[in-house]
Amino acid sequence: MPDEALRTLAPAWSAVALLILGALTVAASMLDGVLAARSHGAPNGAVRPFGEAARLMRQRRRTTVEADTLLWRTGGAGLLVVAALMVTVVPLGRWTLFDLDVGVVWFNALDVVVWALVWLTGWGANSAHSLVGGYRFLAHGLGYELPLMFALVCPAIAATSLNVGRVAAAQDGLWFAVWMPVAFVLFLLGVVAFSVWGPFSPAIGSDIAGGARAELSGVDRLVFEAGRYALLAAGAAFAVPMFLGGGAGPLLPGWLWTLVKTLVVLGLLVWLRRRVPAARPDTFMEVGWLVLLPAALLQTLVVAVVVVGRG
Amino acid sequence: MSMAVGFGLLGLLAVLSGAAVFWVNSMARATYALALSFVAVGLQVLFLQQNYVGVVTILMMVMEMAIMAVYMVMFMGMNPALMPMSMVHSNKAALGIAVATFLALAAGVLLIDWPTRRGTPAPDVTAALGDALMGSKMLVMVVTSPVMVATIVAGISLAQHRTRYDRFGDDLTQRPSHDTQPGGGGR
Missing domain, CATH: 1.10.287 (Helix Hairpins)
Incomplete structure (x- = not known):
């Protein structure tokens, strides 16, 4: 059901969406560069990503014996594609690229595709450490995915719609992040997890020589890393219509509010990386199923009762 | 087109x-x-x-x-x-079965007298499909789902190599539990 307030743009505008996603990706990597430099006491952190990108683009590609190149490249390059597909359903102010009636499920399906992509990246190189990293990601996935799904269900129940624009419009006056905080936190946790970021980075951990990305080099590594930042940015952008009232806000136009909120969430997620310890895949499973999932279910129950009570 | x-x-x-x-x-x-x-x-x-x-x-x-x-x-x-x-085994039998199945299905597609459409599609075809599939059988579904969950839980309990007595001791008082695989919940 298309929302009357939303205008669907011509497909050519997806180039602009890609540019915005690219800018957010660069901003996230620059912020991470600054934070990394500060923790080491080094200067010029903001330009580190550019130097790193230039270095990787000139680096010779590493080859491994009997690599499954098709699956390997698909996995590494797929993250960027998934992030780009995710932002198609995020409304920017009153414009959207794809006013899908089941936009929330669309986002969910795409974040599940990341399971396949990270594992394929780990598998393709035909390298033991790389494969261990791929399995670590799936182990995390079993722990974070169901809480993330129920976190996505909560705003949809409250808005009685799976359309992202309608979910945003349903938060008139009171953001979902305020009255369903557990779902909001679990959603952000899911975004961090499917970006293989911060506490969920053991899949690419240095204890297994870089894990899923152990054998990635040159431009393949650049695309994989950019994909992680892009996923983080797409997840932050999706949090805005789902939990933070979309483009609602005083003075500024809707599209600008959406961008400002996205940047704030993205900055928070990037900053978290150095603040939260790594979640070991074997022990996180129990946390996921015995703590996070019941919390998500209770949150869903509360939201459902509120919605029924309101009539 | x-x-x-x-x-x-x-x-x-x-x-x-x-x-x-x-x-x-x-x-x-x-x-x-x-x-x-x-x-x-x-x-x-x-x-x-x-x-x-x-x-x-x-x-x-x-x-x-x-x-x-x-x-x-x-x-x-x-x-x-x-x-x-x-990725294949029993090639000859599989080939025979596959060809026979394909012929049967293709013959069905070509020979059946397909009905013409009566009426128009519902405005929300997903809801209509759900209603057609489940509408009259909701009671059965509601009864079946707890039975299925109970079967899964019972099956896992029976198949388990280690029981709660292995984990918590004979009088179930041993804390933390004795697990071969560490958990993250601190039990």
């Missing part, structure tokens, strides 16, 4: 990647060829205006194949499927 071409191309992709499951020689490729086939079918379902069903098909099948790849690599074959291996 372009819709019909897109639908047809996706159908072709679904069939070819489904066949690729048996051509390739690696468990990972076979599993993800099947995933690709399901994604193509899910996209085809979008053409039928069943957006929810289509997207959920993609979601569930990609997730299932990601998990399936783990089990396939673990359990298939004499080598644990890390080496190249054939």
Whole structure:
């Protein structure tokens, strides 16, 4: 059901969406560069990503014996594609690229595709450490995915719609992040997890020589890393219509509010990386199923009762 | 016209990647060829205006194949499927069954007297489909689901090698529990 307030743009505008996603990706990597430099006491952190990108683009590609190149490249390059597909359903102010009636499920399906992509990246190189990293990601996935799904269900129940624009419009006056905080936190946790970021980075951990990305080099590594930042940015952008009232806000136009909120969430997620310890895949499973999932279910129950009570 | 071409191309992709499951020689490729086939079918379902069903098909099948790849690599074959291996067995019987099934289904498609449409599609075809599938059987579904969950729990309890007495001691007072696999919940 298309929302009357939303205008669907011509497909050519997806180039602009890609540019915005690219800018957010660069901003996230620059912020991470600054934070990394500060923790080491080094200067010029903001330009580190550019130097790193230039270095990787000139680096010779590493080859491994009997690599499954098709699956390997698909996995590494797929993250960027998934992030780009995710932002198609995020409304920017009153414009959207794809006013899908089941936009929330669309986002969910795409974040599940990341399971396949990270594992394929780990598998393709035909390298033991790389494969261990791929399995670590799936182990995390079993722990974070169901809480993330129920976190996505909560705003949809409250808005009685799976359309992202309608979910945003349903938060008139009171953001979902305020009255369903557990779902909001679990959603952000899911975004961090499917970006293989911060506490969920053991899949690419240095204890297994870089894990899923152990054998990635040159431009393949650049695309994989950019994909992680892009996923983080797409997840932050999706949090805005789902939990933070979309483009609602005083003075500024809707599209600008959406961008400002996205940047704030993205900055928070990037900053978290150095603040939260790594979640070991074997022990996180129990946390996921015995703590996070019941919390998500209770949150869903509360939201459902509120919605029924309101009539 | 372009819709019909897109639908047809996706159908072709679904069939070819489904066949690729048996051509390739690696468990990972076979599993993800099947995933690709399901994604193509899910996209085809979008053409039928069943957006929810289509997207959920993609979601569930990609997730299932990601998990399936783990089990396939673990359990298939004499080598644990890390080496190249054939995806087919019992070739002659399989060929016969496949040809016979194809002929029967194709004959059905060609010979059946397809009904013409009566009435118009419901405004929300997903809701209409759900109602047609489940509407009159909701009571059965509601009764079946707790029975299924109980069966799963009972099955796992019976199949378990270690019981709560192994974990918590004979009088169930041992804390923390004695687990071979550490958990993260601190029990």
